[in-house]
Amino acid sequence: MKDRFDITIVGGGLNGTALAIALGQAGFEVALIDSLPVDTRSLEKFDGRAYALALSSTRALDAIGIWGKIAADAQPMLEIKVTDGRAGEGPAPFFLHFDHAELEEGPMGHLVEDRHLRRAFLDAVEQTDTITHIAPSTVTAQTVENGWAEVTAEGQRLKSRLLVGCDGRRSGTAERAGIKRSFKDYGQTALVAAIGHEKPHNGIAHQFFMPAGPLAILPLTGNRSAIVWAESTARAAELAALDDDAFIKALQPAFGDFLGALHVAGARFSYPLNLTETESLIADRVALVGDAAHGIHPIAGQGLNQGLRDASALAEVVTDAMRRGEDIGAPDVLERYAGWRRFDATMLARATDTFNTLFSNDKPGVRALRDIGMGLVNASPTLRRGFMREAAGLTGDLPRMMQGRAL
Numbered sequence: 001m002k003d004r005f006d007i008t009i010v011g012g013g014l015n016g017t018a019l020a021i022a023l024g025q026a027g028f029e030v031a032l033i034d035s036l037p038v039d040t041r042s043l044e045k046f047d048g049r050a051y052a053l054a055l056s057s058t059r060a061l062d063a064i065g066i067w068g069k070i071a072a073d074a075q076p077m078l079e080i081k082v083t084d085g086r087a088g089e090g091p092a093p094f095f096l097h098f099d100h101a102e103l104e105e106g107p108m109g110h111l112v113e114d115r116h117l118r119r120a121f122l123d124a125v126e127q128t129d130t131i132t133h134i135a136p137s138t139v140t141a142q143t144v145e146n147g148w149a150e151v152t153a154e155g156q157r158l159k160s161r162l163l164v165g166c167d168g169r170r171s172g173t174a175e176r177a178g179i180k181r182s183f184k185d186y187g188q189t190a191l192v193a194a195i196g197h198e199k200p201h202n203g204i205a206h207q208f209f210m211p212a213g214p215l216a217i218l219p220l221t222g223n224r225s226a227i228v229w230a231e232s233t234a235r236a237a238e239l240a241a242l243d244d245d246a247f248i249k250a251l252q253p254a255f256g257d258f259l260g261a262l263h264v265a266g267a268r269f270s271y272p273l274n275l276t277e278t279e280s281l282i283a284d285r286v287a288l289v290g291d292a293a294h295g296i297h298p299i300a301g302q303g304l305n306q307g308l309r310d311a312s313a314l315a316e317v318v319t320d321a322m323r324r325g326e327d328i329g330a331p332d333v334l335e336r337y338a339g340w341r342r343f344d345a346t347m348l349a350r351a352t353d354t355f356n357t358l359f360s361n362d363k364p365g366v367r368a369l370r371d372i373g374m375g376l377v378n379a380s381p382t383l384r385r386g387f388m389r390e391a392a393g394l395t396g397d398l399p400r401m402m403q404g405r406a407l
Helices: 014-025 055-063 067-073 114-127 172-176 233-240 244-255 303-323 331-359 364-379 381-391
Strands: 004-010 030-033 050-054 075-077 079-086 096-099 109-113 131-134 139-145 148-153 156-165 181-197 204-210 213-220 224-232 262-278 286-288
Touching: 004 014, 004 148, 014 030, 014 055, 014 114, 014 131, 014 303, 030 156, 050 055, 050 114, 050 213, 050 303, 055 067, 055 109, 055 303, 067 109, 067 114, 075 213, 079 364, 096 364, 096 381, 109 114, 109 213, 114 131, 139 172, 156 172, 172 286, 181 213, 181 233, 181 244, 181 331, 213 244, 213 331, 224 233, 224 244, 233 262, 244 262, 262 331, 286 331, 303 331, 364 381
Parallel strands: 004 030, 004 156, 030 131, 079 204, 156 286
Antiparallel strands: 050 109, 075 109, 079 096, 139 148, 148 156, 181 224, 181 262, 204 213, 213 224
């Protein structure tokens, strides 16, 4: 196997594979180092995991030839309803209601099962001759010398002009590059599962804010919804230990009965919730993407969307640099990426952190203020439309891929 590439990507999750495909299609020789065997990322049976893709993210996937392969298995989000309250008491009188009919572009986003998304990504990686997929493999060392970034993976040394860390919130790439990271523990855990229900959801997503944390109910194809239920760490551990029937019984007061009888329709997962931010998105011949750069609270469902925007921006920056004959790993080139993404990523981290602090409490005065605030936004078409465009990922300086355009 060759040992020199234009770009090495560490991390074979969704952000890493999306970036590899975009770069490979642009003509770069890419090494994609994946810590998991390929067969664990190509499940045929639904395991309960799904992702909310904003409209701009579906456009990015369309730009690299992925969306057409999964669109038939995606569920559009036609409406989003945001309410506040306590489990078992029903929603507060003030709420937010977003209807896709107010956007000319179409649905605000789609829900896609993990198995469909990963399979399409892996197929595209396999079909792109300029990508070398190395799996399973783990990076154990990295250095930068004489204009090359070198990593050691399973005893093999690989050199490239640019090293990209897509290896999650505990990124070894960032740590080995000396990039420091801040960490905030929310004291919450997200319980994630697919729930089958008796009545149709009609493409409506729900976000119900409760004192311990939010419950998101996200429509999947058929009479199924994905839930992301944030609870205190101690309570979440108790819920995770329940069998499926007991779990549904505990979920029902928060979920409500508007979709009829419920049952667990896949595996259940739990993830500790925290905020992680790096002091920089770049280092010498190193760039960070997605959770490796900034891991946020799932309160707005924007984690994967932010990672895909990072990947789209980096792919555009290095592709343009290559076409101008520049060194793709040079400090001034990488600073263009960091400067582009730094403000947007920081603002999203601050917003999700503030929303979680504001809504995950039961202080009467705070509840009254946030409910009135939601009511005012809902009553203003201009404000409501602004929030909808933000949720759809249509605001800010969008990379070409997020506009549905080729690199």
